[in-house]
Amino acid sequence: MMDGLLGDDVVMAELDSDANTDGRGVNRLGYRGWSGRLESGWARWTVISSVGIRRAWQSRWLRRMLFFAWLPAVVFGIGFFVWEQAALYPDWQRPGMNFLGGLLPPHVANEIGESIRKGDLQSSRHTVWASLLQSLFRYPQGVLMVMVIGLIAPPMISQDFRSRAFLLYFSRPLTRGEYLLGKLASVWAYLSLISTLPALALYVLGVLLSPNLSVVSATWDLPLRVMAASVILMLPTSMLALCFSSLTQESRYAGFAWFAIWIMGWFTFGAATTAEAFNAQMTNGRMGRELVLEQSPWTHVSLYHTLGRVQSWVFGLTDFREVWISAAILIAVTVISLAILLRRISAPMRV
Amino acid sequence: MAALIDIVEITKDYGRFRALDCVSLQVESGITGLLGPNGAGKTTLIKVLLGLVKTSSGRGRLLNYELGSQYREIRANVGYMPEDDCFLHGMTGVECVQFVAQLSRIPEIEALRRSHEILDFCGLAQERYRTVETYSTGMRQKLRFAQAIVHDPPVLILDEPTSGLDPEERVIMLNRIRVLARDHGKAVLICTHILPDVQSISDSVVILARGRVQVAERLSELSRPAEPALEVRLLGSPERFTDVIRGSGVPIESRSDGTLVLRGAPEELATQAWQVAEQVGVGVRSLTASRNSLEEIFLNAVREGGKP
Numbered sequence: 001m002m003d004g005l006l007g008d009d010v011v012m013a014e015l016d017s018d019a020n021t022d023g024r025g026v027n028r029l030g031y032r033g034w035s036g037r038l039e040s041g042w043a044r045w046t047v048i049s050s051v052g053i054r055r056a057w058q059s060r061w062l063r064r065m066l067f068f069a070w071l072p073a074v075v076f077g078i079g080f081f082v083w084e085q086a087a088l089y090p091d092w093q094r095p096g097m098n099f100l101g102g103l104l105p106p107h108v109a110n111e112i113g114e115s116i117r118k119g120d121l122q123s124s125r126h127t128v129w130a131s132l133l134q135s136l137f138r139y140p141q142g143v144l145m146v147m148v149i150g151l152i153a154p155p156m157i158s159q160d161f162r163s164r165a166f167l168l169y170f171s172r173p174l175t176r177g178e179y180l181l182g183k184l185a186s187v188w189a190y191l192s193l194i195s196t197l198p199a200l201a202l203y204v205l206g207v208l209l210s211p212n213l214s215v216v217s218a219t220w221d222l223p224l225r226v227m228a229a230s231v232i233l234m235l236p237t238s239m240l241a242l243c244f245s246s247l248t249q250e251s252r253y254a255g256f257a258w259f260a261i262w263i264m265g266w267f268t269f270g271a272a273t274t275a276e277a278f279n280a281q282m283t284n285g286r287m288g289r290e291l292v293l294e295q296s297p298w299t300h301v302s303l304y305h306t307l308g309r310v311q312s313w314v315f316g317l318t319d320f321r322e323v324w325i326s327a328a329i330l331i332a333v334t335v336i337s338l339a340i341l342l343r344r345i346s347a348p349m350r351v
Numbered sequence: 352m353a354a355l356i357d358i359v360e361i362t363k364d365y366g367r368f369r370a371l372d373c374v375s376l377q378v379e380s381g382i383t384g385l386l387g388p389n390g391a392g393k394t395t396l397i398k399v400l401l402g403l404v405k406t407s408s409g410r411g412r413l414l415n416y417e418l419g420s421q422y423r424e425i426r427a428n429v430g431y432m433p434e435d436d437c438f439l440h441g442m443t444g445v446e447c448v449q450f451v452a453q454l455s456r457i458p459e460i461e462a463l464r465r466s467h468e469i470l471d472f473c474g475l476a477q478e479r480y481r482t483v484e485t486y487s488t489g490m491r492q493k494l495r496f497a498q499a500i501v502h503d504p505p506v507l508i509l510d511e512p513t514s515g516l517d518p519e520e521r522v523i524m525l526n527r528i529r530v531l532a533r534d535h536g537k538a539v540l541i542c543t544h545i546l547p548d549v550q551s552i553s554d555s556v557v558i559l560a561r562g563r564v565q566v567a568e569r570l571s572e573l574s575r576p577a578e579p580a581l582e583v584r585l586l587g588s589p590e591r592f593t594d595v596i597r598g599s600g601v602p603i604e605s606r607s608d609g610t611l612v613l614r615g616a617p618e619e620l621a622t623q624a625w626q627v628a629e630q631v632g633v634g635v636r637s638l639t640a641s642r643n644s645l646e647e648i649f650l651n652a653v654r655e656g657g658k659p
Contacts, residue, residue: 029468029471029472030472030530031469031472031500031527031530031531031534031535032468033503033535034457034465034502034503035503036457036458036461037458038455038456038457038458039453039456039457039458040456041423041456044454044456047450047453047454048454051439051442051450055439055440055441055442058441155440159439159440160439163436163437163438163439163440164433164435164436164437165437165438165439166437167431167433167435167437168437168438168439168450168451168454168498169454170401170403170426171401171403171426171429171431171433172426172427172451172454172455173422173423173424173426173427173454173455173456174426174454175423
C-alpha cells in the first residue's frame with residue numbers, strides 16, 4: 001500500500017540514497033533546523049542592491065564605460081593644475097587661460113580675465129573650481145550618465161516581471177519601498193562612480209595643487225555642492241529609468257524609451273534654439289547663440305539641459321529665479337516616476 | 352491545539368469577480384492538502400495568507416499574526432514555493448538560494464553555507480553552480496523548494512510541488528515534505544491538482560470550489576466510508592469464493608475491476624476471507640479496509656460547489 005511505501009525507514013533510505021548515489025551531497029546532513037542570529041531588517045535593501053551591482057558588473061560594456069568615464073576627469077584635473085600654476089606663476093597665465101577657455105563658460109573666462117587685470121587671480125579660485133566641477137557634471141559625465149543608466153537600468157525591474165521574480169521578493173518580509181530602494185541604490189552606485197567620485201577626486205587634487213591649505217576654508221562648500229549636484233543628477237534620472245523598466249517586460253523597450261527621451265529632447269532643443277538664434281540675429285543682429293542657449297525656454301523640453309541648468313544653480317553659477325521652472329520639472333519627473341513605480345511594482349500581485 | 356491558520360469570513364473581489372466568498376477555515380499542524388478546480392480561489396487564498404493582496408472583508412491570523420497588518424512577520428515565518436518559475440536572470444542556483452536566505456535576514460556567509468546544505472537536501476548537486484536559465488523543469492522545481500525552506504520557516508505553503516517531476520523524483524519530493532512535517536514539525540499547506548499526492552501524505556484536506564470552502568476535514572475522517580466494508584482482490588476465479596461468502600450471509604458485490612466488496616466489519620471479514628480463500632483454493636492478492644477515494648470526495652465537493 002502507499003502508506004507502506006512511504007513508511008519512515010523507506011523515507012530515510014530514499015533521501016539518503018538521493019544524497020549518496022552519483023556522489024551527490026557534500027554535507028550529507030539531511031535537513032537541519034536553523035536558529036542563528038538574524039541580521040537587522042533595515043539593511044534588506046542592501047541585499048537587493050548588492051545583487052543588482054554584481055549583475056550589472058557582468059556587462060563587459062559597462063566595465064569599459066566605467067574605465068573611460070574617468071578620462072574626462074583627467075582632462076579637468078589638468079584644468080585644475082593649469083589654473084593653480086597660473087595663480088602661482090604669471091608666466092602660466094596666458095597659456096593657462098587659453099586651455100581653460102575650452103573648459104569654462106564664457107562669462108567665467110571673462111571673470112578670470114578681470115582678476116588677472118586686477119592682479120588678484122586667487123580671488124576667482126572659487127568660481128573657477130565651481131565652474132570646472134559643474135562643466136564636468138554637465139558635459140562629459142552627463143552624457144556618460146545617460147549611457148550608463150541606459151545600460152544597467154532597463155532590465156532591472158522588467159526582467160523581474162518577466163521571470164516572475166517579484167514572487168521571490170514579496171513572499172519575503174520585504175516592502176515595495178525596500179525593493180525600490182535596493183534597485184535605485186544599484187543605479188546610484190554606478191552613477192556615483194562616474195560623477196560624484198571623479199568630482200570629489202578633482203576637488204582633492206585642487207587642494208593638493210594649491211599653495212597652502214587655506215584654500216579649504218575658501219572652497220569648503222564645493223564638496224557639499226558636488227554631493228547636491230549628484231543627488232540632482234541621480235534622483236530624477238534613476239527614477240525615470242526604473243519607471244520605464246517597470247512599464248514593460250521587455251528591457252529593450254525600456255532602453256529605447258530611455259534613450260529616445262534624451263535624444264528627442266536634445267534635438268528638439270537644438271532645432272528650436274538654432275531657429276531662435278537665427279531669428280534674433282535677423283531682428284537685432286546682436287543676440288548670439290550662447291545667450292539663446294542660456295535663456296531659452298526650450299531648455300525645458302530637454303531633460304539634459306534642464307538638469308544642466310539646475311546643476312549650474314547648485315554650483316552657485318546661476319540665480320535660482322532663472323532655474324526654478326527647471327527645478328520644478330525635475331521634481332515633477334521624480335514624483336511622477338516614483339508614483340508609477342510604486343503602483344507598477346505591486347501590479348503583478350493584484351491579478 | 353490552536354489553529355496555525357485561522358481565517359474568518361474572508362472575501363476577496365477582483366472588480367466584479369468574487370475570488371473568495373466568505374471563506375472561514377482553520378488549519379492545524381501537519382500536512383494539509385488544498386484542493387480545488389482551476390479558478391477555485393486557491394492562489395488567491397495563498398496570496399491573502401502572505402499579505403500579497405488585500406482582502407475585501409474578513410479577518411484572520413496565521414501563527415497568531417494578524418493577516419494584512421502583520422504581513423512582515425507572517426512572511427518571515429512562511430516558506431512559499433510558487434507554482435510558476437521565478438528566478439533571477441544570470442544567477443546560479445546556489446546564488447539564488449543564498450539571495451532569498453539573505454532577504455530573510457540570514458547573514459551573508461551563513462546564508463551561503465545554509466544554501467549548500469539545503470541544496471544537498473533537495474538533491475541539486477553540481478547543477479547548483481549553473482545559471483538557472485539552463486535548468487530543467489525538475490531542477491527548477493527543486494530550486495524553488497530549496498528557496499522556500501532555506502530560512503527554516505515553521506509554515507510551508509507549497510504550490511504544485513510535484514508538477515513537472517518524473518515519478519521517481521515525485522516520490523522523493525513527497526518524502527522530503529513528509530520528513531519536514533514529521534521530523535521537523537513544519538506545518539505544510541500543499542496546493543495541488545495531483546490527488547494521489549495529497550492522499551499519500553496529507554493529514555487534512557481543504558477543498559475549495561467557486562471561492563467557497565466545500566470540505567475541510569481530516570483525511571482519515573473523509574476516507575471512512577458510510578458503511579464499513581472489506582475490499583478483496585483474488586488470484587484466480589472468484590465465483591466459488593463469492594458463492595461461499597454469500598452463503599454465509601455476508602453481502603458481497605463485484606466491481607468492474609474485479610475487486611470484491613464484502614459489507615461488514617473489516618477486521619472480522621478479513622479472517623473469514625482468508626479461510627474461505629484457502630477452502631476454495633484461490634490466492635489473495637490484497638485485503639484492504641474500504642475507504643472513500645479522494646477523487647470521489649473531490650468530485651462530489653466540486654459538484655456541490657457548482658450548485659447555486
